[in-house]
Amino acid sequence: QVQLVESGGGVVQPGRSLRLSCAASGFTFITYSMHWVRQPPGKGLEWVAMISSNGNNKYYADSVQGRFTISRDNSKNTLYLQMNSLRAEDTAVYYCARDLESGGYGAEYFQHWGQGTLVTVSS
Amino acid sequence: EIVLTQSPATLSLSPGERATLSCRASQSVSSFLAWYQQKPGQPPRLLIYDSATRATGIPARFSGSGSGTDFTLTISSLESEDFAVYYCQQRSDWPPLTFGGGTKVEIK
Numbered sequence: 241q242v243q244l245v246e247s248g249g250g251v252v253q254p255g256r257s258l259r260l261s262c263a264a265s266g267f268t269f270i271t272y273s274m275h276w277v278r279q280p281p282g283k284g285l286e287w288v289a290m291i292s293s294n295g296n297n298k299y300y301a302d303s304v305q306g307r308f309t310i311s312r313d314n315s316k317n318t319l320y321l322q323m324n325s326l327r328a329e330d331t332a333v334y335y336c337a338r339d340l341e342s343g344g345y346g347a348e349y350f351q352h353w354g355q356g357t358l359v360t361v362s363s
Numbered sequence: 364e365i366v367l368t369q370s371p372a373t374l375s376l377s378p379g380e381r382a383t384l385s386c387r388a389s390q391s392v393s394s395f396l397a398w399y400q401q402k403p404g405q406p407p408r409l410l411i412y413d414s415a416t417r418a419t420g421i422p423a424r425f426s427g428s429g430s431g432t433d434f435t436l437t438i439s440s441l442e443s444e445d446f447a448v449y450y451c452q453q454r455s456d457w458p459p460l461t462f463g464g465g466t467k468v469e470i471k
Contacts, residue, residue: 275460285399285407285450287460299458335406340418348454349397351418353406 242266242352244336249357252326262319262336262354269317270294273339273346276310276321278332279356288334289321292345304330326361333358365389365453367463375471382438384466386451391431395455398427398436401465402447410449411436438468446470 248260262274276288289310290299298310309322319336333356339346366389376382386396394414399407409418411427414434424439438445451463 284465285401285452285462287452287458287462290458290460301459337406340409340412347412348395348457348460349409349412349452350399350407351409353408356406 242338244338244352244354246334246336246354246357249334249359251360251362253363254327254361256326257322257324258326258359260321260323260334260336260357260359262321264317264319264336264338267338267352268342269312270314271342273344273348274310274312274319275337275339275350276319277335277337277350277353278330279335280329280332286332290345290348291319293343297345323359326359328361331359331361364459365392365456365461367451367453367461369449369451369463369466371466372464373467373469375469376441377471378441378443380441382436382441382445382468384436384438384449384468386429386434386436386463388432388434388453388455390456392453392455394430395453396427396429396434397452397454398425399450399452400445400447401450407450441468 243265245263291310307325311320335356337350338352340349340351341347398411401407415427
C-alpha cells in the first residue's frame with residue numbers, strides 16, 4: 241500500500257532553515273508528481289509546492305517563492321522541502337502528498353497523504 | 364488566484380440526515396474541483412475529483428455536482444464517521460492550487 245512518511249520538522253528560530261523529507265513506498269515513485277501542502281494549527285489547507293515526476297518542473301505558492309525549494313531523489317524514493325528564511329507564519333503541519341494520476345504533471349489532486357510533520361517557527 | 368468560498372462554515376445535523384455543502388469559485392474552474400474530508404489529527408482524504416467522480420473506496424452516499432463556479436458535495440445519509448471538516452480544491456488555473464476555507468459538519 242502507498243506510504244508517505246514525513247520527517248524533519250521541529251522548532252526553529254525565525255530566519256533559520258529547515259529541510260523536510262518524505263519517504264515514499266508502495267508505488268512507482270518516479271512516475272508521480274508530488275506536492276507539499278501545509279496546515280497552520282487550527283486552520284485550513286494551503287498548497288505549498290509541486291514537483292513533476294521527472295523533477296524538471298517545479299511550482300510554488302507566492303508565500304514561499306524564493307524561500308522554499310522542492311526537490312526529489314527518485315533513486316531514494318524521497319521528496320524534500322528546503323525551507324530558508326523561515327517566518328512565524330510558516331508555522332504549520334507540513335504534509336507531502338502524491339498526485340492522483342501518474343505521468344508528467346499528474347492531475348493536481350491529492351490522492352495520498354502522509355501524516356504530516358509539525359514545523360514551529362518561534363524565538 | 365482563484366478563491367474558493369465554502370458555505371456554511373458549520374453545519375449541525377443528526378445521523379441519518381442529508382448534508383449539502385457548497386463551494387463557490389471566484390471564476391470558472393470548469394469541472395476541475397475536488398472535495399476532501401479531514402478528521403482531527405488526520406490528513407485529508409480525497410473524496411471526489413473532477414466535480415463528480417468518487418475516489419477509490421469512497422462510499423456511494425458521497426456525491427458531487429456542479430460546474431463553472433458553483434459546486435455541491437452531498438452526503439445522502441450521515442453516518443457517525445462522516446462528522447468532520449470538508450474542503451474543496453481547484454486545479455483549473457494554477458499555480459497556485461487553492462483550497463476553500465472548509466465546512467465543519469458537526470453532530471446536532
